[in-house]
Amino acid sequence: MRDYQHTISMPLSFSGIGLHTGANVSARILPADPDTGMIFRCTDTGTEISATVENVAETAYATVLSAGGAKISTVEHFLAALYGMEIDNAVIEVDGPELPILDGSALQISQAIASAGPARQDVRRRFLRVWENDRIRRNGSMVVVSPCVEMEILVTVDFPASAIGRQWAKLTLNPERFLKEIAPARTFVLREQIDALRAAGLAKGGTLDNAIVVEGAKVHNTEGLRFPNEFARHKLLDFLGDIALLGRPVRGSFVAVRPGHTVNHAVAEYLASPVRSAFHDPPVSTGKVPVDIQASA
Numbered sequence: 319m320r321d322y323q324h325t326i327s328m329p330l331s332f333s334g335i336g337l338h339t340g341a342n343v344s345a346r347i348l349p350a351d352p353d354t355g356m357i358f359r360c361t362d363t364g365t366e367i368s369a370t371v372e373n374v375a376e377t378a379y380a381t382v383l384s385a386g387g388a389k390i391s392t393v394e395h396f397l398a399a400l401y402g403m404e405i406d407n408a409v410i411e412v413d414g415p416e417l418p419i420l421d422g423s424a425l426q427i428s429q430a431i432a433s434a435g436p437a438r439q440d441v442r443r444r445f446l447r448v449w450e451n452d453r454i455r456r457n458g459s460m461v462v463v464s465p466c467v468e469m470e471i472l473v474t475v476d477f478p479a480s481a482i483g484r485q486w487a488k489l490t491l492n493p494e495r496f497l498k499e500i501a502p503a504r505t506f507v508l509r510e511q512i513d514a515l516r517a518a519g520l521a522k523g524g525t526l527d528n529a530i531v532v533e534g535a536k537v538h539n540t541e542g543l544r545f546p547n548e549f550a551r552h553k554l555l556d557f558l559g560d561i562a563l564l565g566r567p568v569r570g571s572f573v574a575v576r577p578g579h580t581v582n583h584a585v586a587e588y589l590a591s592p593v594r595s596a597f598h599d600p601p602v603s604t605g606k607v608p609v610d611i612q613a614s615a
């Protein structure tokens with residue numbers, strides 16, 4: 319994992335439709351100063367929403383952030399791409415209510431970050447370190463957390479649809495592996511859920527170009543799957559996007575059993591709790607003697 323904070327070296331532009339709203343939206347990722355973290359800037363209302371655990375408003379079908387009366391939906395794939403590519407600071411401008419879904423994965427965003435290149439900043443990253451074993455459960459999902467010098471994630475999923483069935487995916491986080499193994503994995507939906515989603519006013523922008531549609535043993539997309547375990551890989555991508563809301567790189571191991579946004583958010587809240595934040599790694603010495611020591615010498 320990188321020791322120093324990074325932003326992106328140039329602005330990156332994306333456009334497309336929002337998965338749930340169906341709105342046509344444009345988004346830009348802009349470089350930002352050290353210690354900015356991730357900020358969503360809604361250009362139509364002029365409001366800014368920090369990508370933090372406290373600003374999470376909904377986790378039912380997508381992660382929705384809200385602050386100051388503004389709301390932005392489906393942030394998880396953009397945040398996963400930035401987190402997976404180890405970008406610490408960026409402003410994400412968006413001119414609509416939701417981020418564009420693109421092809422349903424984080425590939426285009428991650429490739430754009432990789433080709434633009436990360437820009438190293440002169441401030442150390444402040445890691446959040448997992449210090450004890452624990453488990454977090456929410457509605458049939460469970461995440462086991464334990465100490466680790468890297469960030470390691472193992473995700474298992476278990477669906478009655480035999481096209482998915484039981485499968486798993488694993489990642490030790492670094493930008494090259496994230497780009498190759500996780501970023502291309504697309505979001506997915508069960509055919510039988512589509513009517514209910516549409517009736518709830520969701521998935522208005524969903525098509526076979528931006529989601530895998532599964533019905534029993536069948537994958538409806540003519541191009542098939544990008545990986546045999548694309549579903550587990552996408553759940554790992556979503557997990558990273560939700561953990562990114564901590565605003566810090568994490569040293570810890572996670573075993574996520576049937577994860578979803580709700581349990582992922584609970585894990586982020588658990589790690590962000592004041593008791594555990596006391597264990598954040600302190601910034602590493604810059605080589606300069608701190609002022610209070612100089613004064614007493």
Ligand SMILES: [Zn+2]
Binds near residue numbers: 395552556
């Ligand atoms: Zn997703």
